[in-house]
Amino acid sequence: MKRTEALLVLALAMVINASAQDVKMPVDLDKLTAKASETTEVTLTGRMLQLAAKFMNDEGDAEAREMVKKLKGIYVRSFQFDKTGEYSEADVESVRSQLKSPLWEKVVGVRSKRDGENAEIYFKTDNNGTQIGGLVIIAADPKELTIVHIDGPLDPNDLDKLGGDFGVPRVDTSARGKQAKAGSR
């Protein structure tokens, strides 16, 4: 009886943990900090995002605030290296392997043989593929590795804003919706 209860508790804990953050930044990734010349690490969970949203009252913050209010978490790991070969394919694979279909859908995958710059964008689909429930970007250059995970509902307009209104040039993502529904890999 006690064993059954323990198993149930364990299963429940696993479910809760899995739903809290379905993509985990691998611990090994943090070891790259020692090799990197520059590291950016952002870990913001629900409470901190709500707190930040509460104080996003400056001019031009409104759009970002509305987006942030809906999110469950923002996780960024960005490493810049002085020389090439400081991170391995296994480091990237440890994140990539978590982004499995049907929950995750790879919408962009670009590999450049010439300069070794790779970019992958994944969307998490919610409500039978009608909503974006999260976003993961893996940008891997010979001297830079960046992984972004935005956990929470996003709509195509949010992606437009991300590309334009937060201090970076606007990215035309108007075709995204069609492709996500087309189920392209």
Place this chain on the structure above:
Amino acid sequence: MNEMDEQLKRALRRSDPSEGFADRVLMLLAEQRKETLGRERSWKLWPRLRWATALAVLVLVVTGIAYRVRERRDEEREARAAKQQVMLALRITGSKLRIAKQKVKAVEGGEAKMENTL
């Protein structure tokens, strides 16, 4: 002398008090004095107690307000740091989206192998 004079003489004749009378009177006086003093002292103490209570309440209120102000300031500092982190994360995300878009465009020129496009 008539009967009445005789009765008066008997009633007003000198007689010694019972044993311990003086002690009892003195004890009674002492008790009365103690009671009076106690009452006077409590009347003198009451305003002091009142002031002490008021001061204690004032200290509590001021401490409470100071605690709330400090808590609010800490929360604000935490929120501003969180906001900066949010903006940094959004900028990095935006810049990576832009780079991905550029790479997708570059594919059109045959520079890279594209698996999909935005």
